[in-house]
Amino acid sequence: MNYWEDPGPGYGVLPPRAAVRSDAPRLSLNGRWRFRWTPSVPPAGFEAPDFDDSDWDWLPVPSSWPMHGHGSPAYTNQKYPFPVDPPYVPDENPTGDHRLAFELPSSWSGPTVLRFDGVDSCARVWLNGVELGVTRGSRLPAEFAVGDLLRPGRNVLAVRVHQWSSGSYLEDQDMWWLPGIFRDVTLISRPVDADVFVHADYVDGSGVLRVESAPGAIVRIPELDVEVPTGRTVAIPGAEPWSAEAPRLYDAVVELPGERIALRIGFRTVEIVDGVLRVNGRRIVFHGVNRHEHDPVFGRAVPLERLREELLVMKRHNINAIRTSHYPPDTRLLELCDELGFWVMDECDYESHGFMLIDWRGNPADDPRFLDASLDRMRRTVERDKNHPCVVMWSLGNEAGVGSNLSAMAAWTRERDPSRPVHYEGDLTCADVDVYSRMYASHAEVEAIGKRAEKPLDDPVLDARRRAMPFVLCEYSHAGGNGPGGLPEYEELFDSYERCQGGFLWEWMEHGILRADGSYGYGGDFGEELHDGTYVLDGLVFPDLTPQPVLAEVHKVYEPVRLTIADEVLTVTNRYDVLDTSHLCFHWDLTDEGVVVQSGTLDIPVIASGESATIKLPALPPQDRERWLTVRAVLTQDCAWAGAGHELTFTQASLTPGTSIGRLAQPEVAAVGPMGIARAHTASAGALSTTAAAVGGEVEVGPGVFHPVTGRLVRLQGWDVEHVPLELWRAPTQHDARTWDATTLDRKTRWVDAGLDRLRYRTVAVERTGDELVVTTMVGAAATDARVLTTYRWRSDGERLMAEVEVEPLGEWTVPWARLGVTFGLPGRLHTMTWFGLGPGQAYPDSRSAARIGRYTSTIDDLQVPYLYPQENGARGDVRWAELSGAAGKLRLTGDPHVALTVRRWTTAELAAAEHPADLHPGDQVWITLDALQHGLGSPTSGAPILPPHDLQPRKHTFRFSLGS
Numbered sequence: 001m002n003y004w005e006d007p008g009p010g011y012g013v014l015p016p017r018a019a020v021r022s023d024a025p026r027l028s029l030n031g032r033w034r035f036r037w038t039p040s041v042p043p044a045g046f047e048a049p050d051f052d053d054s055d056w057d058w059l060p061v062p063s064s065w066p067m068h069g070h071g072s073p074a075y076t077n078q079k080y081p082f083p084v085d086p087p088y089v090p091d092e093n094p095t096g097d098h099r100l101a102f103e104l105p106s107s108w109s110g111p112t113v114l115r116f117d118g119v120d121s122c123a124r125v126w127l128n129g130v131e132l133g134v135t136r137g138s139r140l141p142a143e144f145a146v147g148d149l150l151r152p153g154r155n156v157l158a159v160r161v162h163q164w165s166s167g168s169y170l171e172d173q174d175m176w177w178l179p180g181i182f183r184d185v186t187l188i189s190r191p192v193d194a195d196v197f198v199h200a201d202y203v204d205g206s207g208v209l210r211v212e213s214a215p216g217a218i219v220r221i222p223e224l225d226v227e228v229p230t231g232r233t234v235a236i237p238g239a240e241p242w243s244a245e246a247p248r249l250y251d252a253v254v255e256l257p258g259e260r261i262a263l264r265i266g267f268r269t270v271e272i273v274d275g276v277l278r279v280n281g282r283r284i285v286f287h288g289v290n291r292h293e294h295d296p297v298f299g300r301a302v303p304l305e306r307l308r309e310e311l312l313v314m315k316r317h318n319i320n321a322i323r324t325s326h327y328p329p330d331t332r333l334l335e336l337c338d339e340l341g342f343w344v345m346d347e348c349d350y351e352s353h354g355f356m357l358i359d360w361r362g363n364p365a366d367d368p369r370f371l372d373a374s375l376d377r378m379r380r381t382v383e384r385d386k387n388h389p390c391v392v393m394w395s396l397g398n399e400a401g402v403g404s405n406l407s408a409m410a411a412w413t414r415e416r417d418p419s420r421p422v423h424y425e426g427d428l429t430c431a432d433v434d435v436y437s438r439m440y441a442s443h444a445e446v447e448a449i450g451k452r453a454e455k456p457l458d459d460p461v462l463d464a465r466r467r468a469m470p471f472v473l474c475e476y477s478h479a480g481g482n483g484p485g486g487l488p489e490y491e492e493l494f495d496s497y498e499r500c501q502g503g504f505l506w507e508w509m510e511h512g513i514l515r516a517d518g519s520y521g522y523g524g525d526f527g528e529e530l531h532d533g534t535y536v537l538d539g540l541v542f543p544d545l546t547p548q549p550v551l552a553e554v555h556k557v558y559e560p561v562r563l564t565i566a567d568e569v570l571t572v573t574n575r576y577d578v579l580d581t582s583h584l585c586f587h588w589d590l591t592d593e594g595v596v597v598q599s600g601t602l603d604i605p606v607i608a609s610g611e612s613a614t615i616k617l618p619a620l621p622p623q624d625r626e627r628w629l630t631v632r633a634v635l636t637q638d639c640a641w642a643g644a645g646h647e648l649t650f651t652q653a654s655l656t657p658g659t660s661i662g663r664l665a666q667p668e669v670a671a672v673g674p675m676g677i678a679r680a681h682t683a684s685a686g687a688l689s690t691t692a693a694a695v696g697g698e699v700e701v702g703p704g705v706f707h708p709v710t711g712r713l714v715r716l717q718g719w720d721v722e723h724v725p726l727e728l729w730r731a732p733t734q735h736d737a738r739t740w741d742a743t744t745l746d747r748k749t750r751w752v753d754a755g756l757d758r759l760r761y762r763t764v765a766v767e768r769t770g771d772e773l774v775v776t777t778m779v780g781a782a783a784t785d786a787r788v789l790t791t792y793r794w795r796s797d798g799e800r801l802m803a804e805v806e807v808e809p810l811g812e813w814t815v816p817w818a819r820l821g822v823t824f825g826l827p828g829r830l831h832t833m834t835w836f837g838l839g840p841g842q843a844y845p846d847s848r849s850a851a852r853i854g855r856y857t858s859t860i861d862d863l864q865v866p867y868l869y870p871q872e873n874g875a876r877g878d879v880r881w882a883e884l885s886g887a888a889g890k891l892r893l894t895g896d897p898h899v900a901l902t903v904r905r906w907t908t909a910e911l912a913a914a915e916h917p918a919d920l921h922p923g924d925q926v927w928i929t930l931d932a933l934q935h936g937l938g939s940p941t942s943g944a945p946i947l948p949p950h951d952l953q954p955r956k957h958t959f960r961f962s963l964g965s
């Protein structure tokens with residue numbers, strides 16, 4: 001058997017221990033290494049110190065080698081990109097040979113280890129021609145004792161890295177396959193067995209500390225006047241607790257023979273009491289994200305500045321928790337999480353999802369040959385990260401089915417570190433774990449779980465045990481492309497049920513890879529013969545960390561303070577786990593049709609966590625124009641992750657006559673049939689099946705000119721106009737495109753099956769009655785009798801053109817509609833849109849919490865959201881009026897009551913056909929679609945259906961709009 005196929009963990013590697021900062025001498029071996037890539041395993045020999053590598057390439061280490069032109073990135077979700085034949089891998093096993101000649105400083109002395117923080121997927125290591133050993137377990141450290149192999153002066157390190165190994169069977173995470181030495185390589189002069197395990201609890205208002213380390217070592221915490229020998233437990237009454245919201249850390253030093261280890265200690269106790277997860281005695285709620293390690297340029301070798309920036313963006317959007325999906329992150333990330341404050345679920349590098357596709361036959365999680373490797377991975381996770389206060393839970397891995405190896409991993413973890421609960425989602429019985437976890441459970445299922453009324457397990461003992469556990473959604477609300485919608489409804493469940501302790505959105509970042517032409521590639525863009533396309537694009541931020549629109553929604557839904565206004569009373573609810581509101585101030589402003597007319601600050605008493613206060617608002621006079629009151633909670637002072645004035649949340653209330661003060665209006669509730677699908681039948685269709693009545697030459701109505709036969713608007717205020725009387729389709733979002741067609745992206749959605757993208761229009765009648773032009777059109781698609789009778793009533797006051805549109809579904813409709821809208825093609829020489837409605841970003845029926853009523857201006861180009869896979873985007877909701885302007889002139893448009901607007905330089909069909917943003921080319925027209933109704937975004941692919949009323953069912957509807965200068 002080849003060593004890379006041995007199912008064990010490797011050999012020659014030292015027992016795992018904590019990643020620490022110490023004053024032990026260290027020499028970074030990062031830098032330029034010699035590198036040779038071969039598509040399969042070449043003969044050995046390159047490890048000899050005098051081997052001539054002068055014709056090899058140079059490669060930076062750390063690096064993912066496909067990001068530097070050697071081999072290619074490859075993306076699969078579940079499928080193994082090689083035959084499933086564990087523990088073997090194909091002969092085509094791309095191999096990277098690395099060589100580094102380095103000088104050892106003359107002062108170097110003492111026992112030394114060579115440490116690799118991460119090598120993907122299997123490395124064999126030689127120092128000065130002598131083998132040190134073999135390591136597997138890509139996202140885990142490995143240390144080798146170098147003994148007396150180091151020489152004064154020149155030394156040569158040789159590392160052979162194989163892309164595939166037995167370890168690959170345990171690393172089938174949904175991400176790019178990116179081999180390489182992708183984390184630091186360091187020579188450290190420290191005892192091979194020195195370790196430290198900090199137990200820092202917070203009990204009854206005191207810190208309780210015990211540090212395990214070598215006998216005779218001393219622990220000092222100068223700030224707390226603590227100096228104790230290791231092994232002894234001390235209570236520290238003055239210590240403040242650590243939490244994600246108040247991440248209080250104390251600098252400590254452990255003095256060991258020959259080494260001083262620097263620690264940052266946070267006191268906190270994690271426990272499950274009465275079925276609820278508590279930290280320092282308080283229930284916590286995870287407002288979390290799943291985070292992979294990805295950089296669009298460097299692959300899995302993520303620079304430190306980016307790690308920090310990621311966390312800052314999270315903190316600024318009210319995200320308080322991270323699941324390290326699906327492997328331990330760079331340890332520096334955990335240091336930053338300690339410092340900035342995040343609850344972390346630390347997950348082992350363990351996933352064998354591809355076995356699901358073969359009914360879990362031969363799953364390594366249940367194969368005794370993989371027991372040692374399984375335990376080794378768990379040990380290396382726990383030992384490396386055990387001292388971080390941010391880590392509040394261990395996770396055995398992800399989607400590895402069930403098996404005895406997982407049970408062994410859980411048992412070992414519980415024994416080694418009873419202070420943290422164990423998590424694993426893949427076994428529904430929860431036999432091995434402490435927390436009940438599901439991914440993508442629907443709102444209804446979460447509600448049942450919240451009531452501890454979920455579907456029982458067959459085994460009553462296990463069922464009772466699971467029913468007594470706290471519940472988390474380790475993944476929810478999949479953010480593939482534009483979406484997800486439905487977040488507020490999940491949040492309500494976390495608020496309502498003590499057992500539902502939040503969850504982790506899927507996922508933080510889009511894993512696009514930057515290509516030479518400046519565009520981002522996804523699965524299939526790198527010549528992979530097997531891939532999962534856009535499924536790798538499912539983040540809340542773009543690959544360069546620019547927020548996607550949904551991050552604003554997350555920010556609002558995860559608000560740590562909730563503001564509501566009803567009956568001239570403002571209620572402020574403190575939703576923090578720990579903090580009071582003393583760091584916040586509250587601003588208000590009053591706007592008339594989007595223009596600020598008054599503003600000020602509210603005096604609000606400090607509110608403790610979990611409490612609320614009500615404040616009677618001063619009488620604010622209503623007014624004829626639309627008047628809105630906005631209240632915002634902002635930071636009073638700069639903090640570690642944002643500046644003074646940073647907004648945590650807001651609320652708005654309408655003060656317009658005729659509308660009572662209340663929450664921002666929600667979209668109208670659809671009439672839904674008993675099966676969720678509206679079925680419309682009407683007798684009126686026959687009566688209207690006459691041919692169009694021509695009304696002579698072109699028909700003028702105010703500034704509009706209509707075609708005499710089709711009744712479509714052809715000119716408006718002198719512009720040539722194209723008019724699509726009814727639109728029911730949109731360029732499928734990633735979720736639209738997958739919902740009905742399993743996991744392979746296919747734009748053939750049920751909407752396409754039903755022909756919504758190829759509607760035909762039959763003019764039934766064009767009639768002039770008095771000052772009204774009535775145009776009746778039958779709209780339908782080939783091969784079905786599902787149609788929509790559309791009646792326009794056009795009128796004008798001389799200046800403006802007003803339309804009332806009535807739609808009536810006829811025949812048998814079996815699919816919902818993507819939208820109910822009207823499109824106009826206008827001159828391309830329009831540049832800017834100013835509107836009064838929801839903004840500044842996009843709003844969809846089930847994703848609009850962050851949008852607020854105001855007056856906004858944007859260029860047409862900036863209204864677009866450049867999703868890496870083009871799709872429906874950028875709709876502005878509840879628009880009362882909008883003004884488009886540019887060299888062509890001006891057009892003012894109003895909606896009654898409101899319309900949603902999308903304005904683009906390409907058609908919906910062009911948007912739907914594009915594979916990358918660069919495929920979209922501005923045409924000669926600007927296309928504006930006014931939607932009376934829209935289908936929600938949801939995140940249905942993963943299992944949670946779009947909630948009514950956001951699933952737009954066919955139904956009769958009337959709406960109005962006007963056009964003019």
Ligand code: GAL
Nearest residue numbers: 077173174398399475506538
């Ligand atoms: C889950 C899985 C994640 C990811 C997600 C969908 O099943 O745990 O790794 O694949 O689905 O993108």
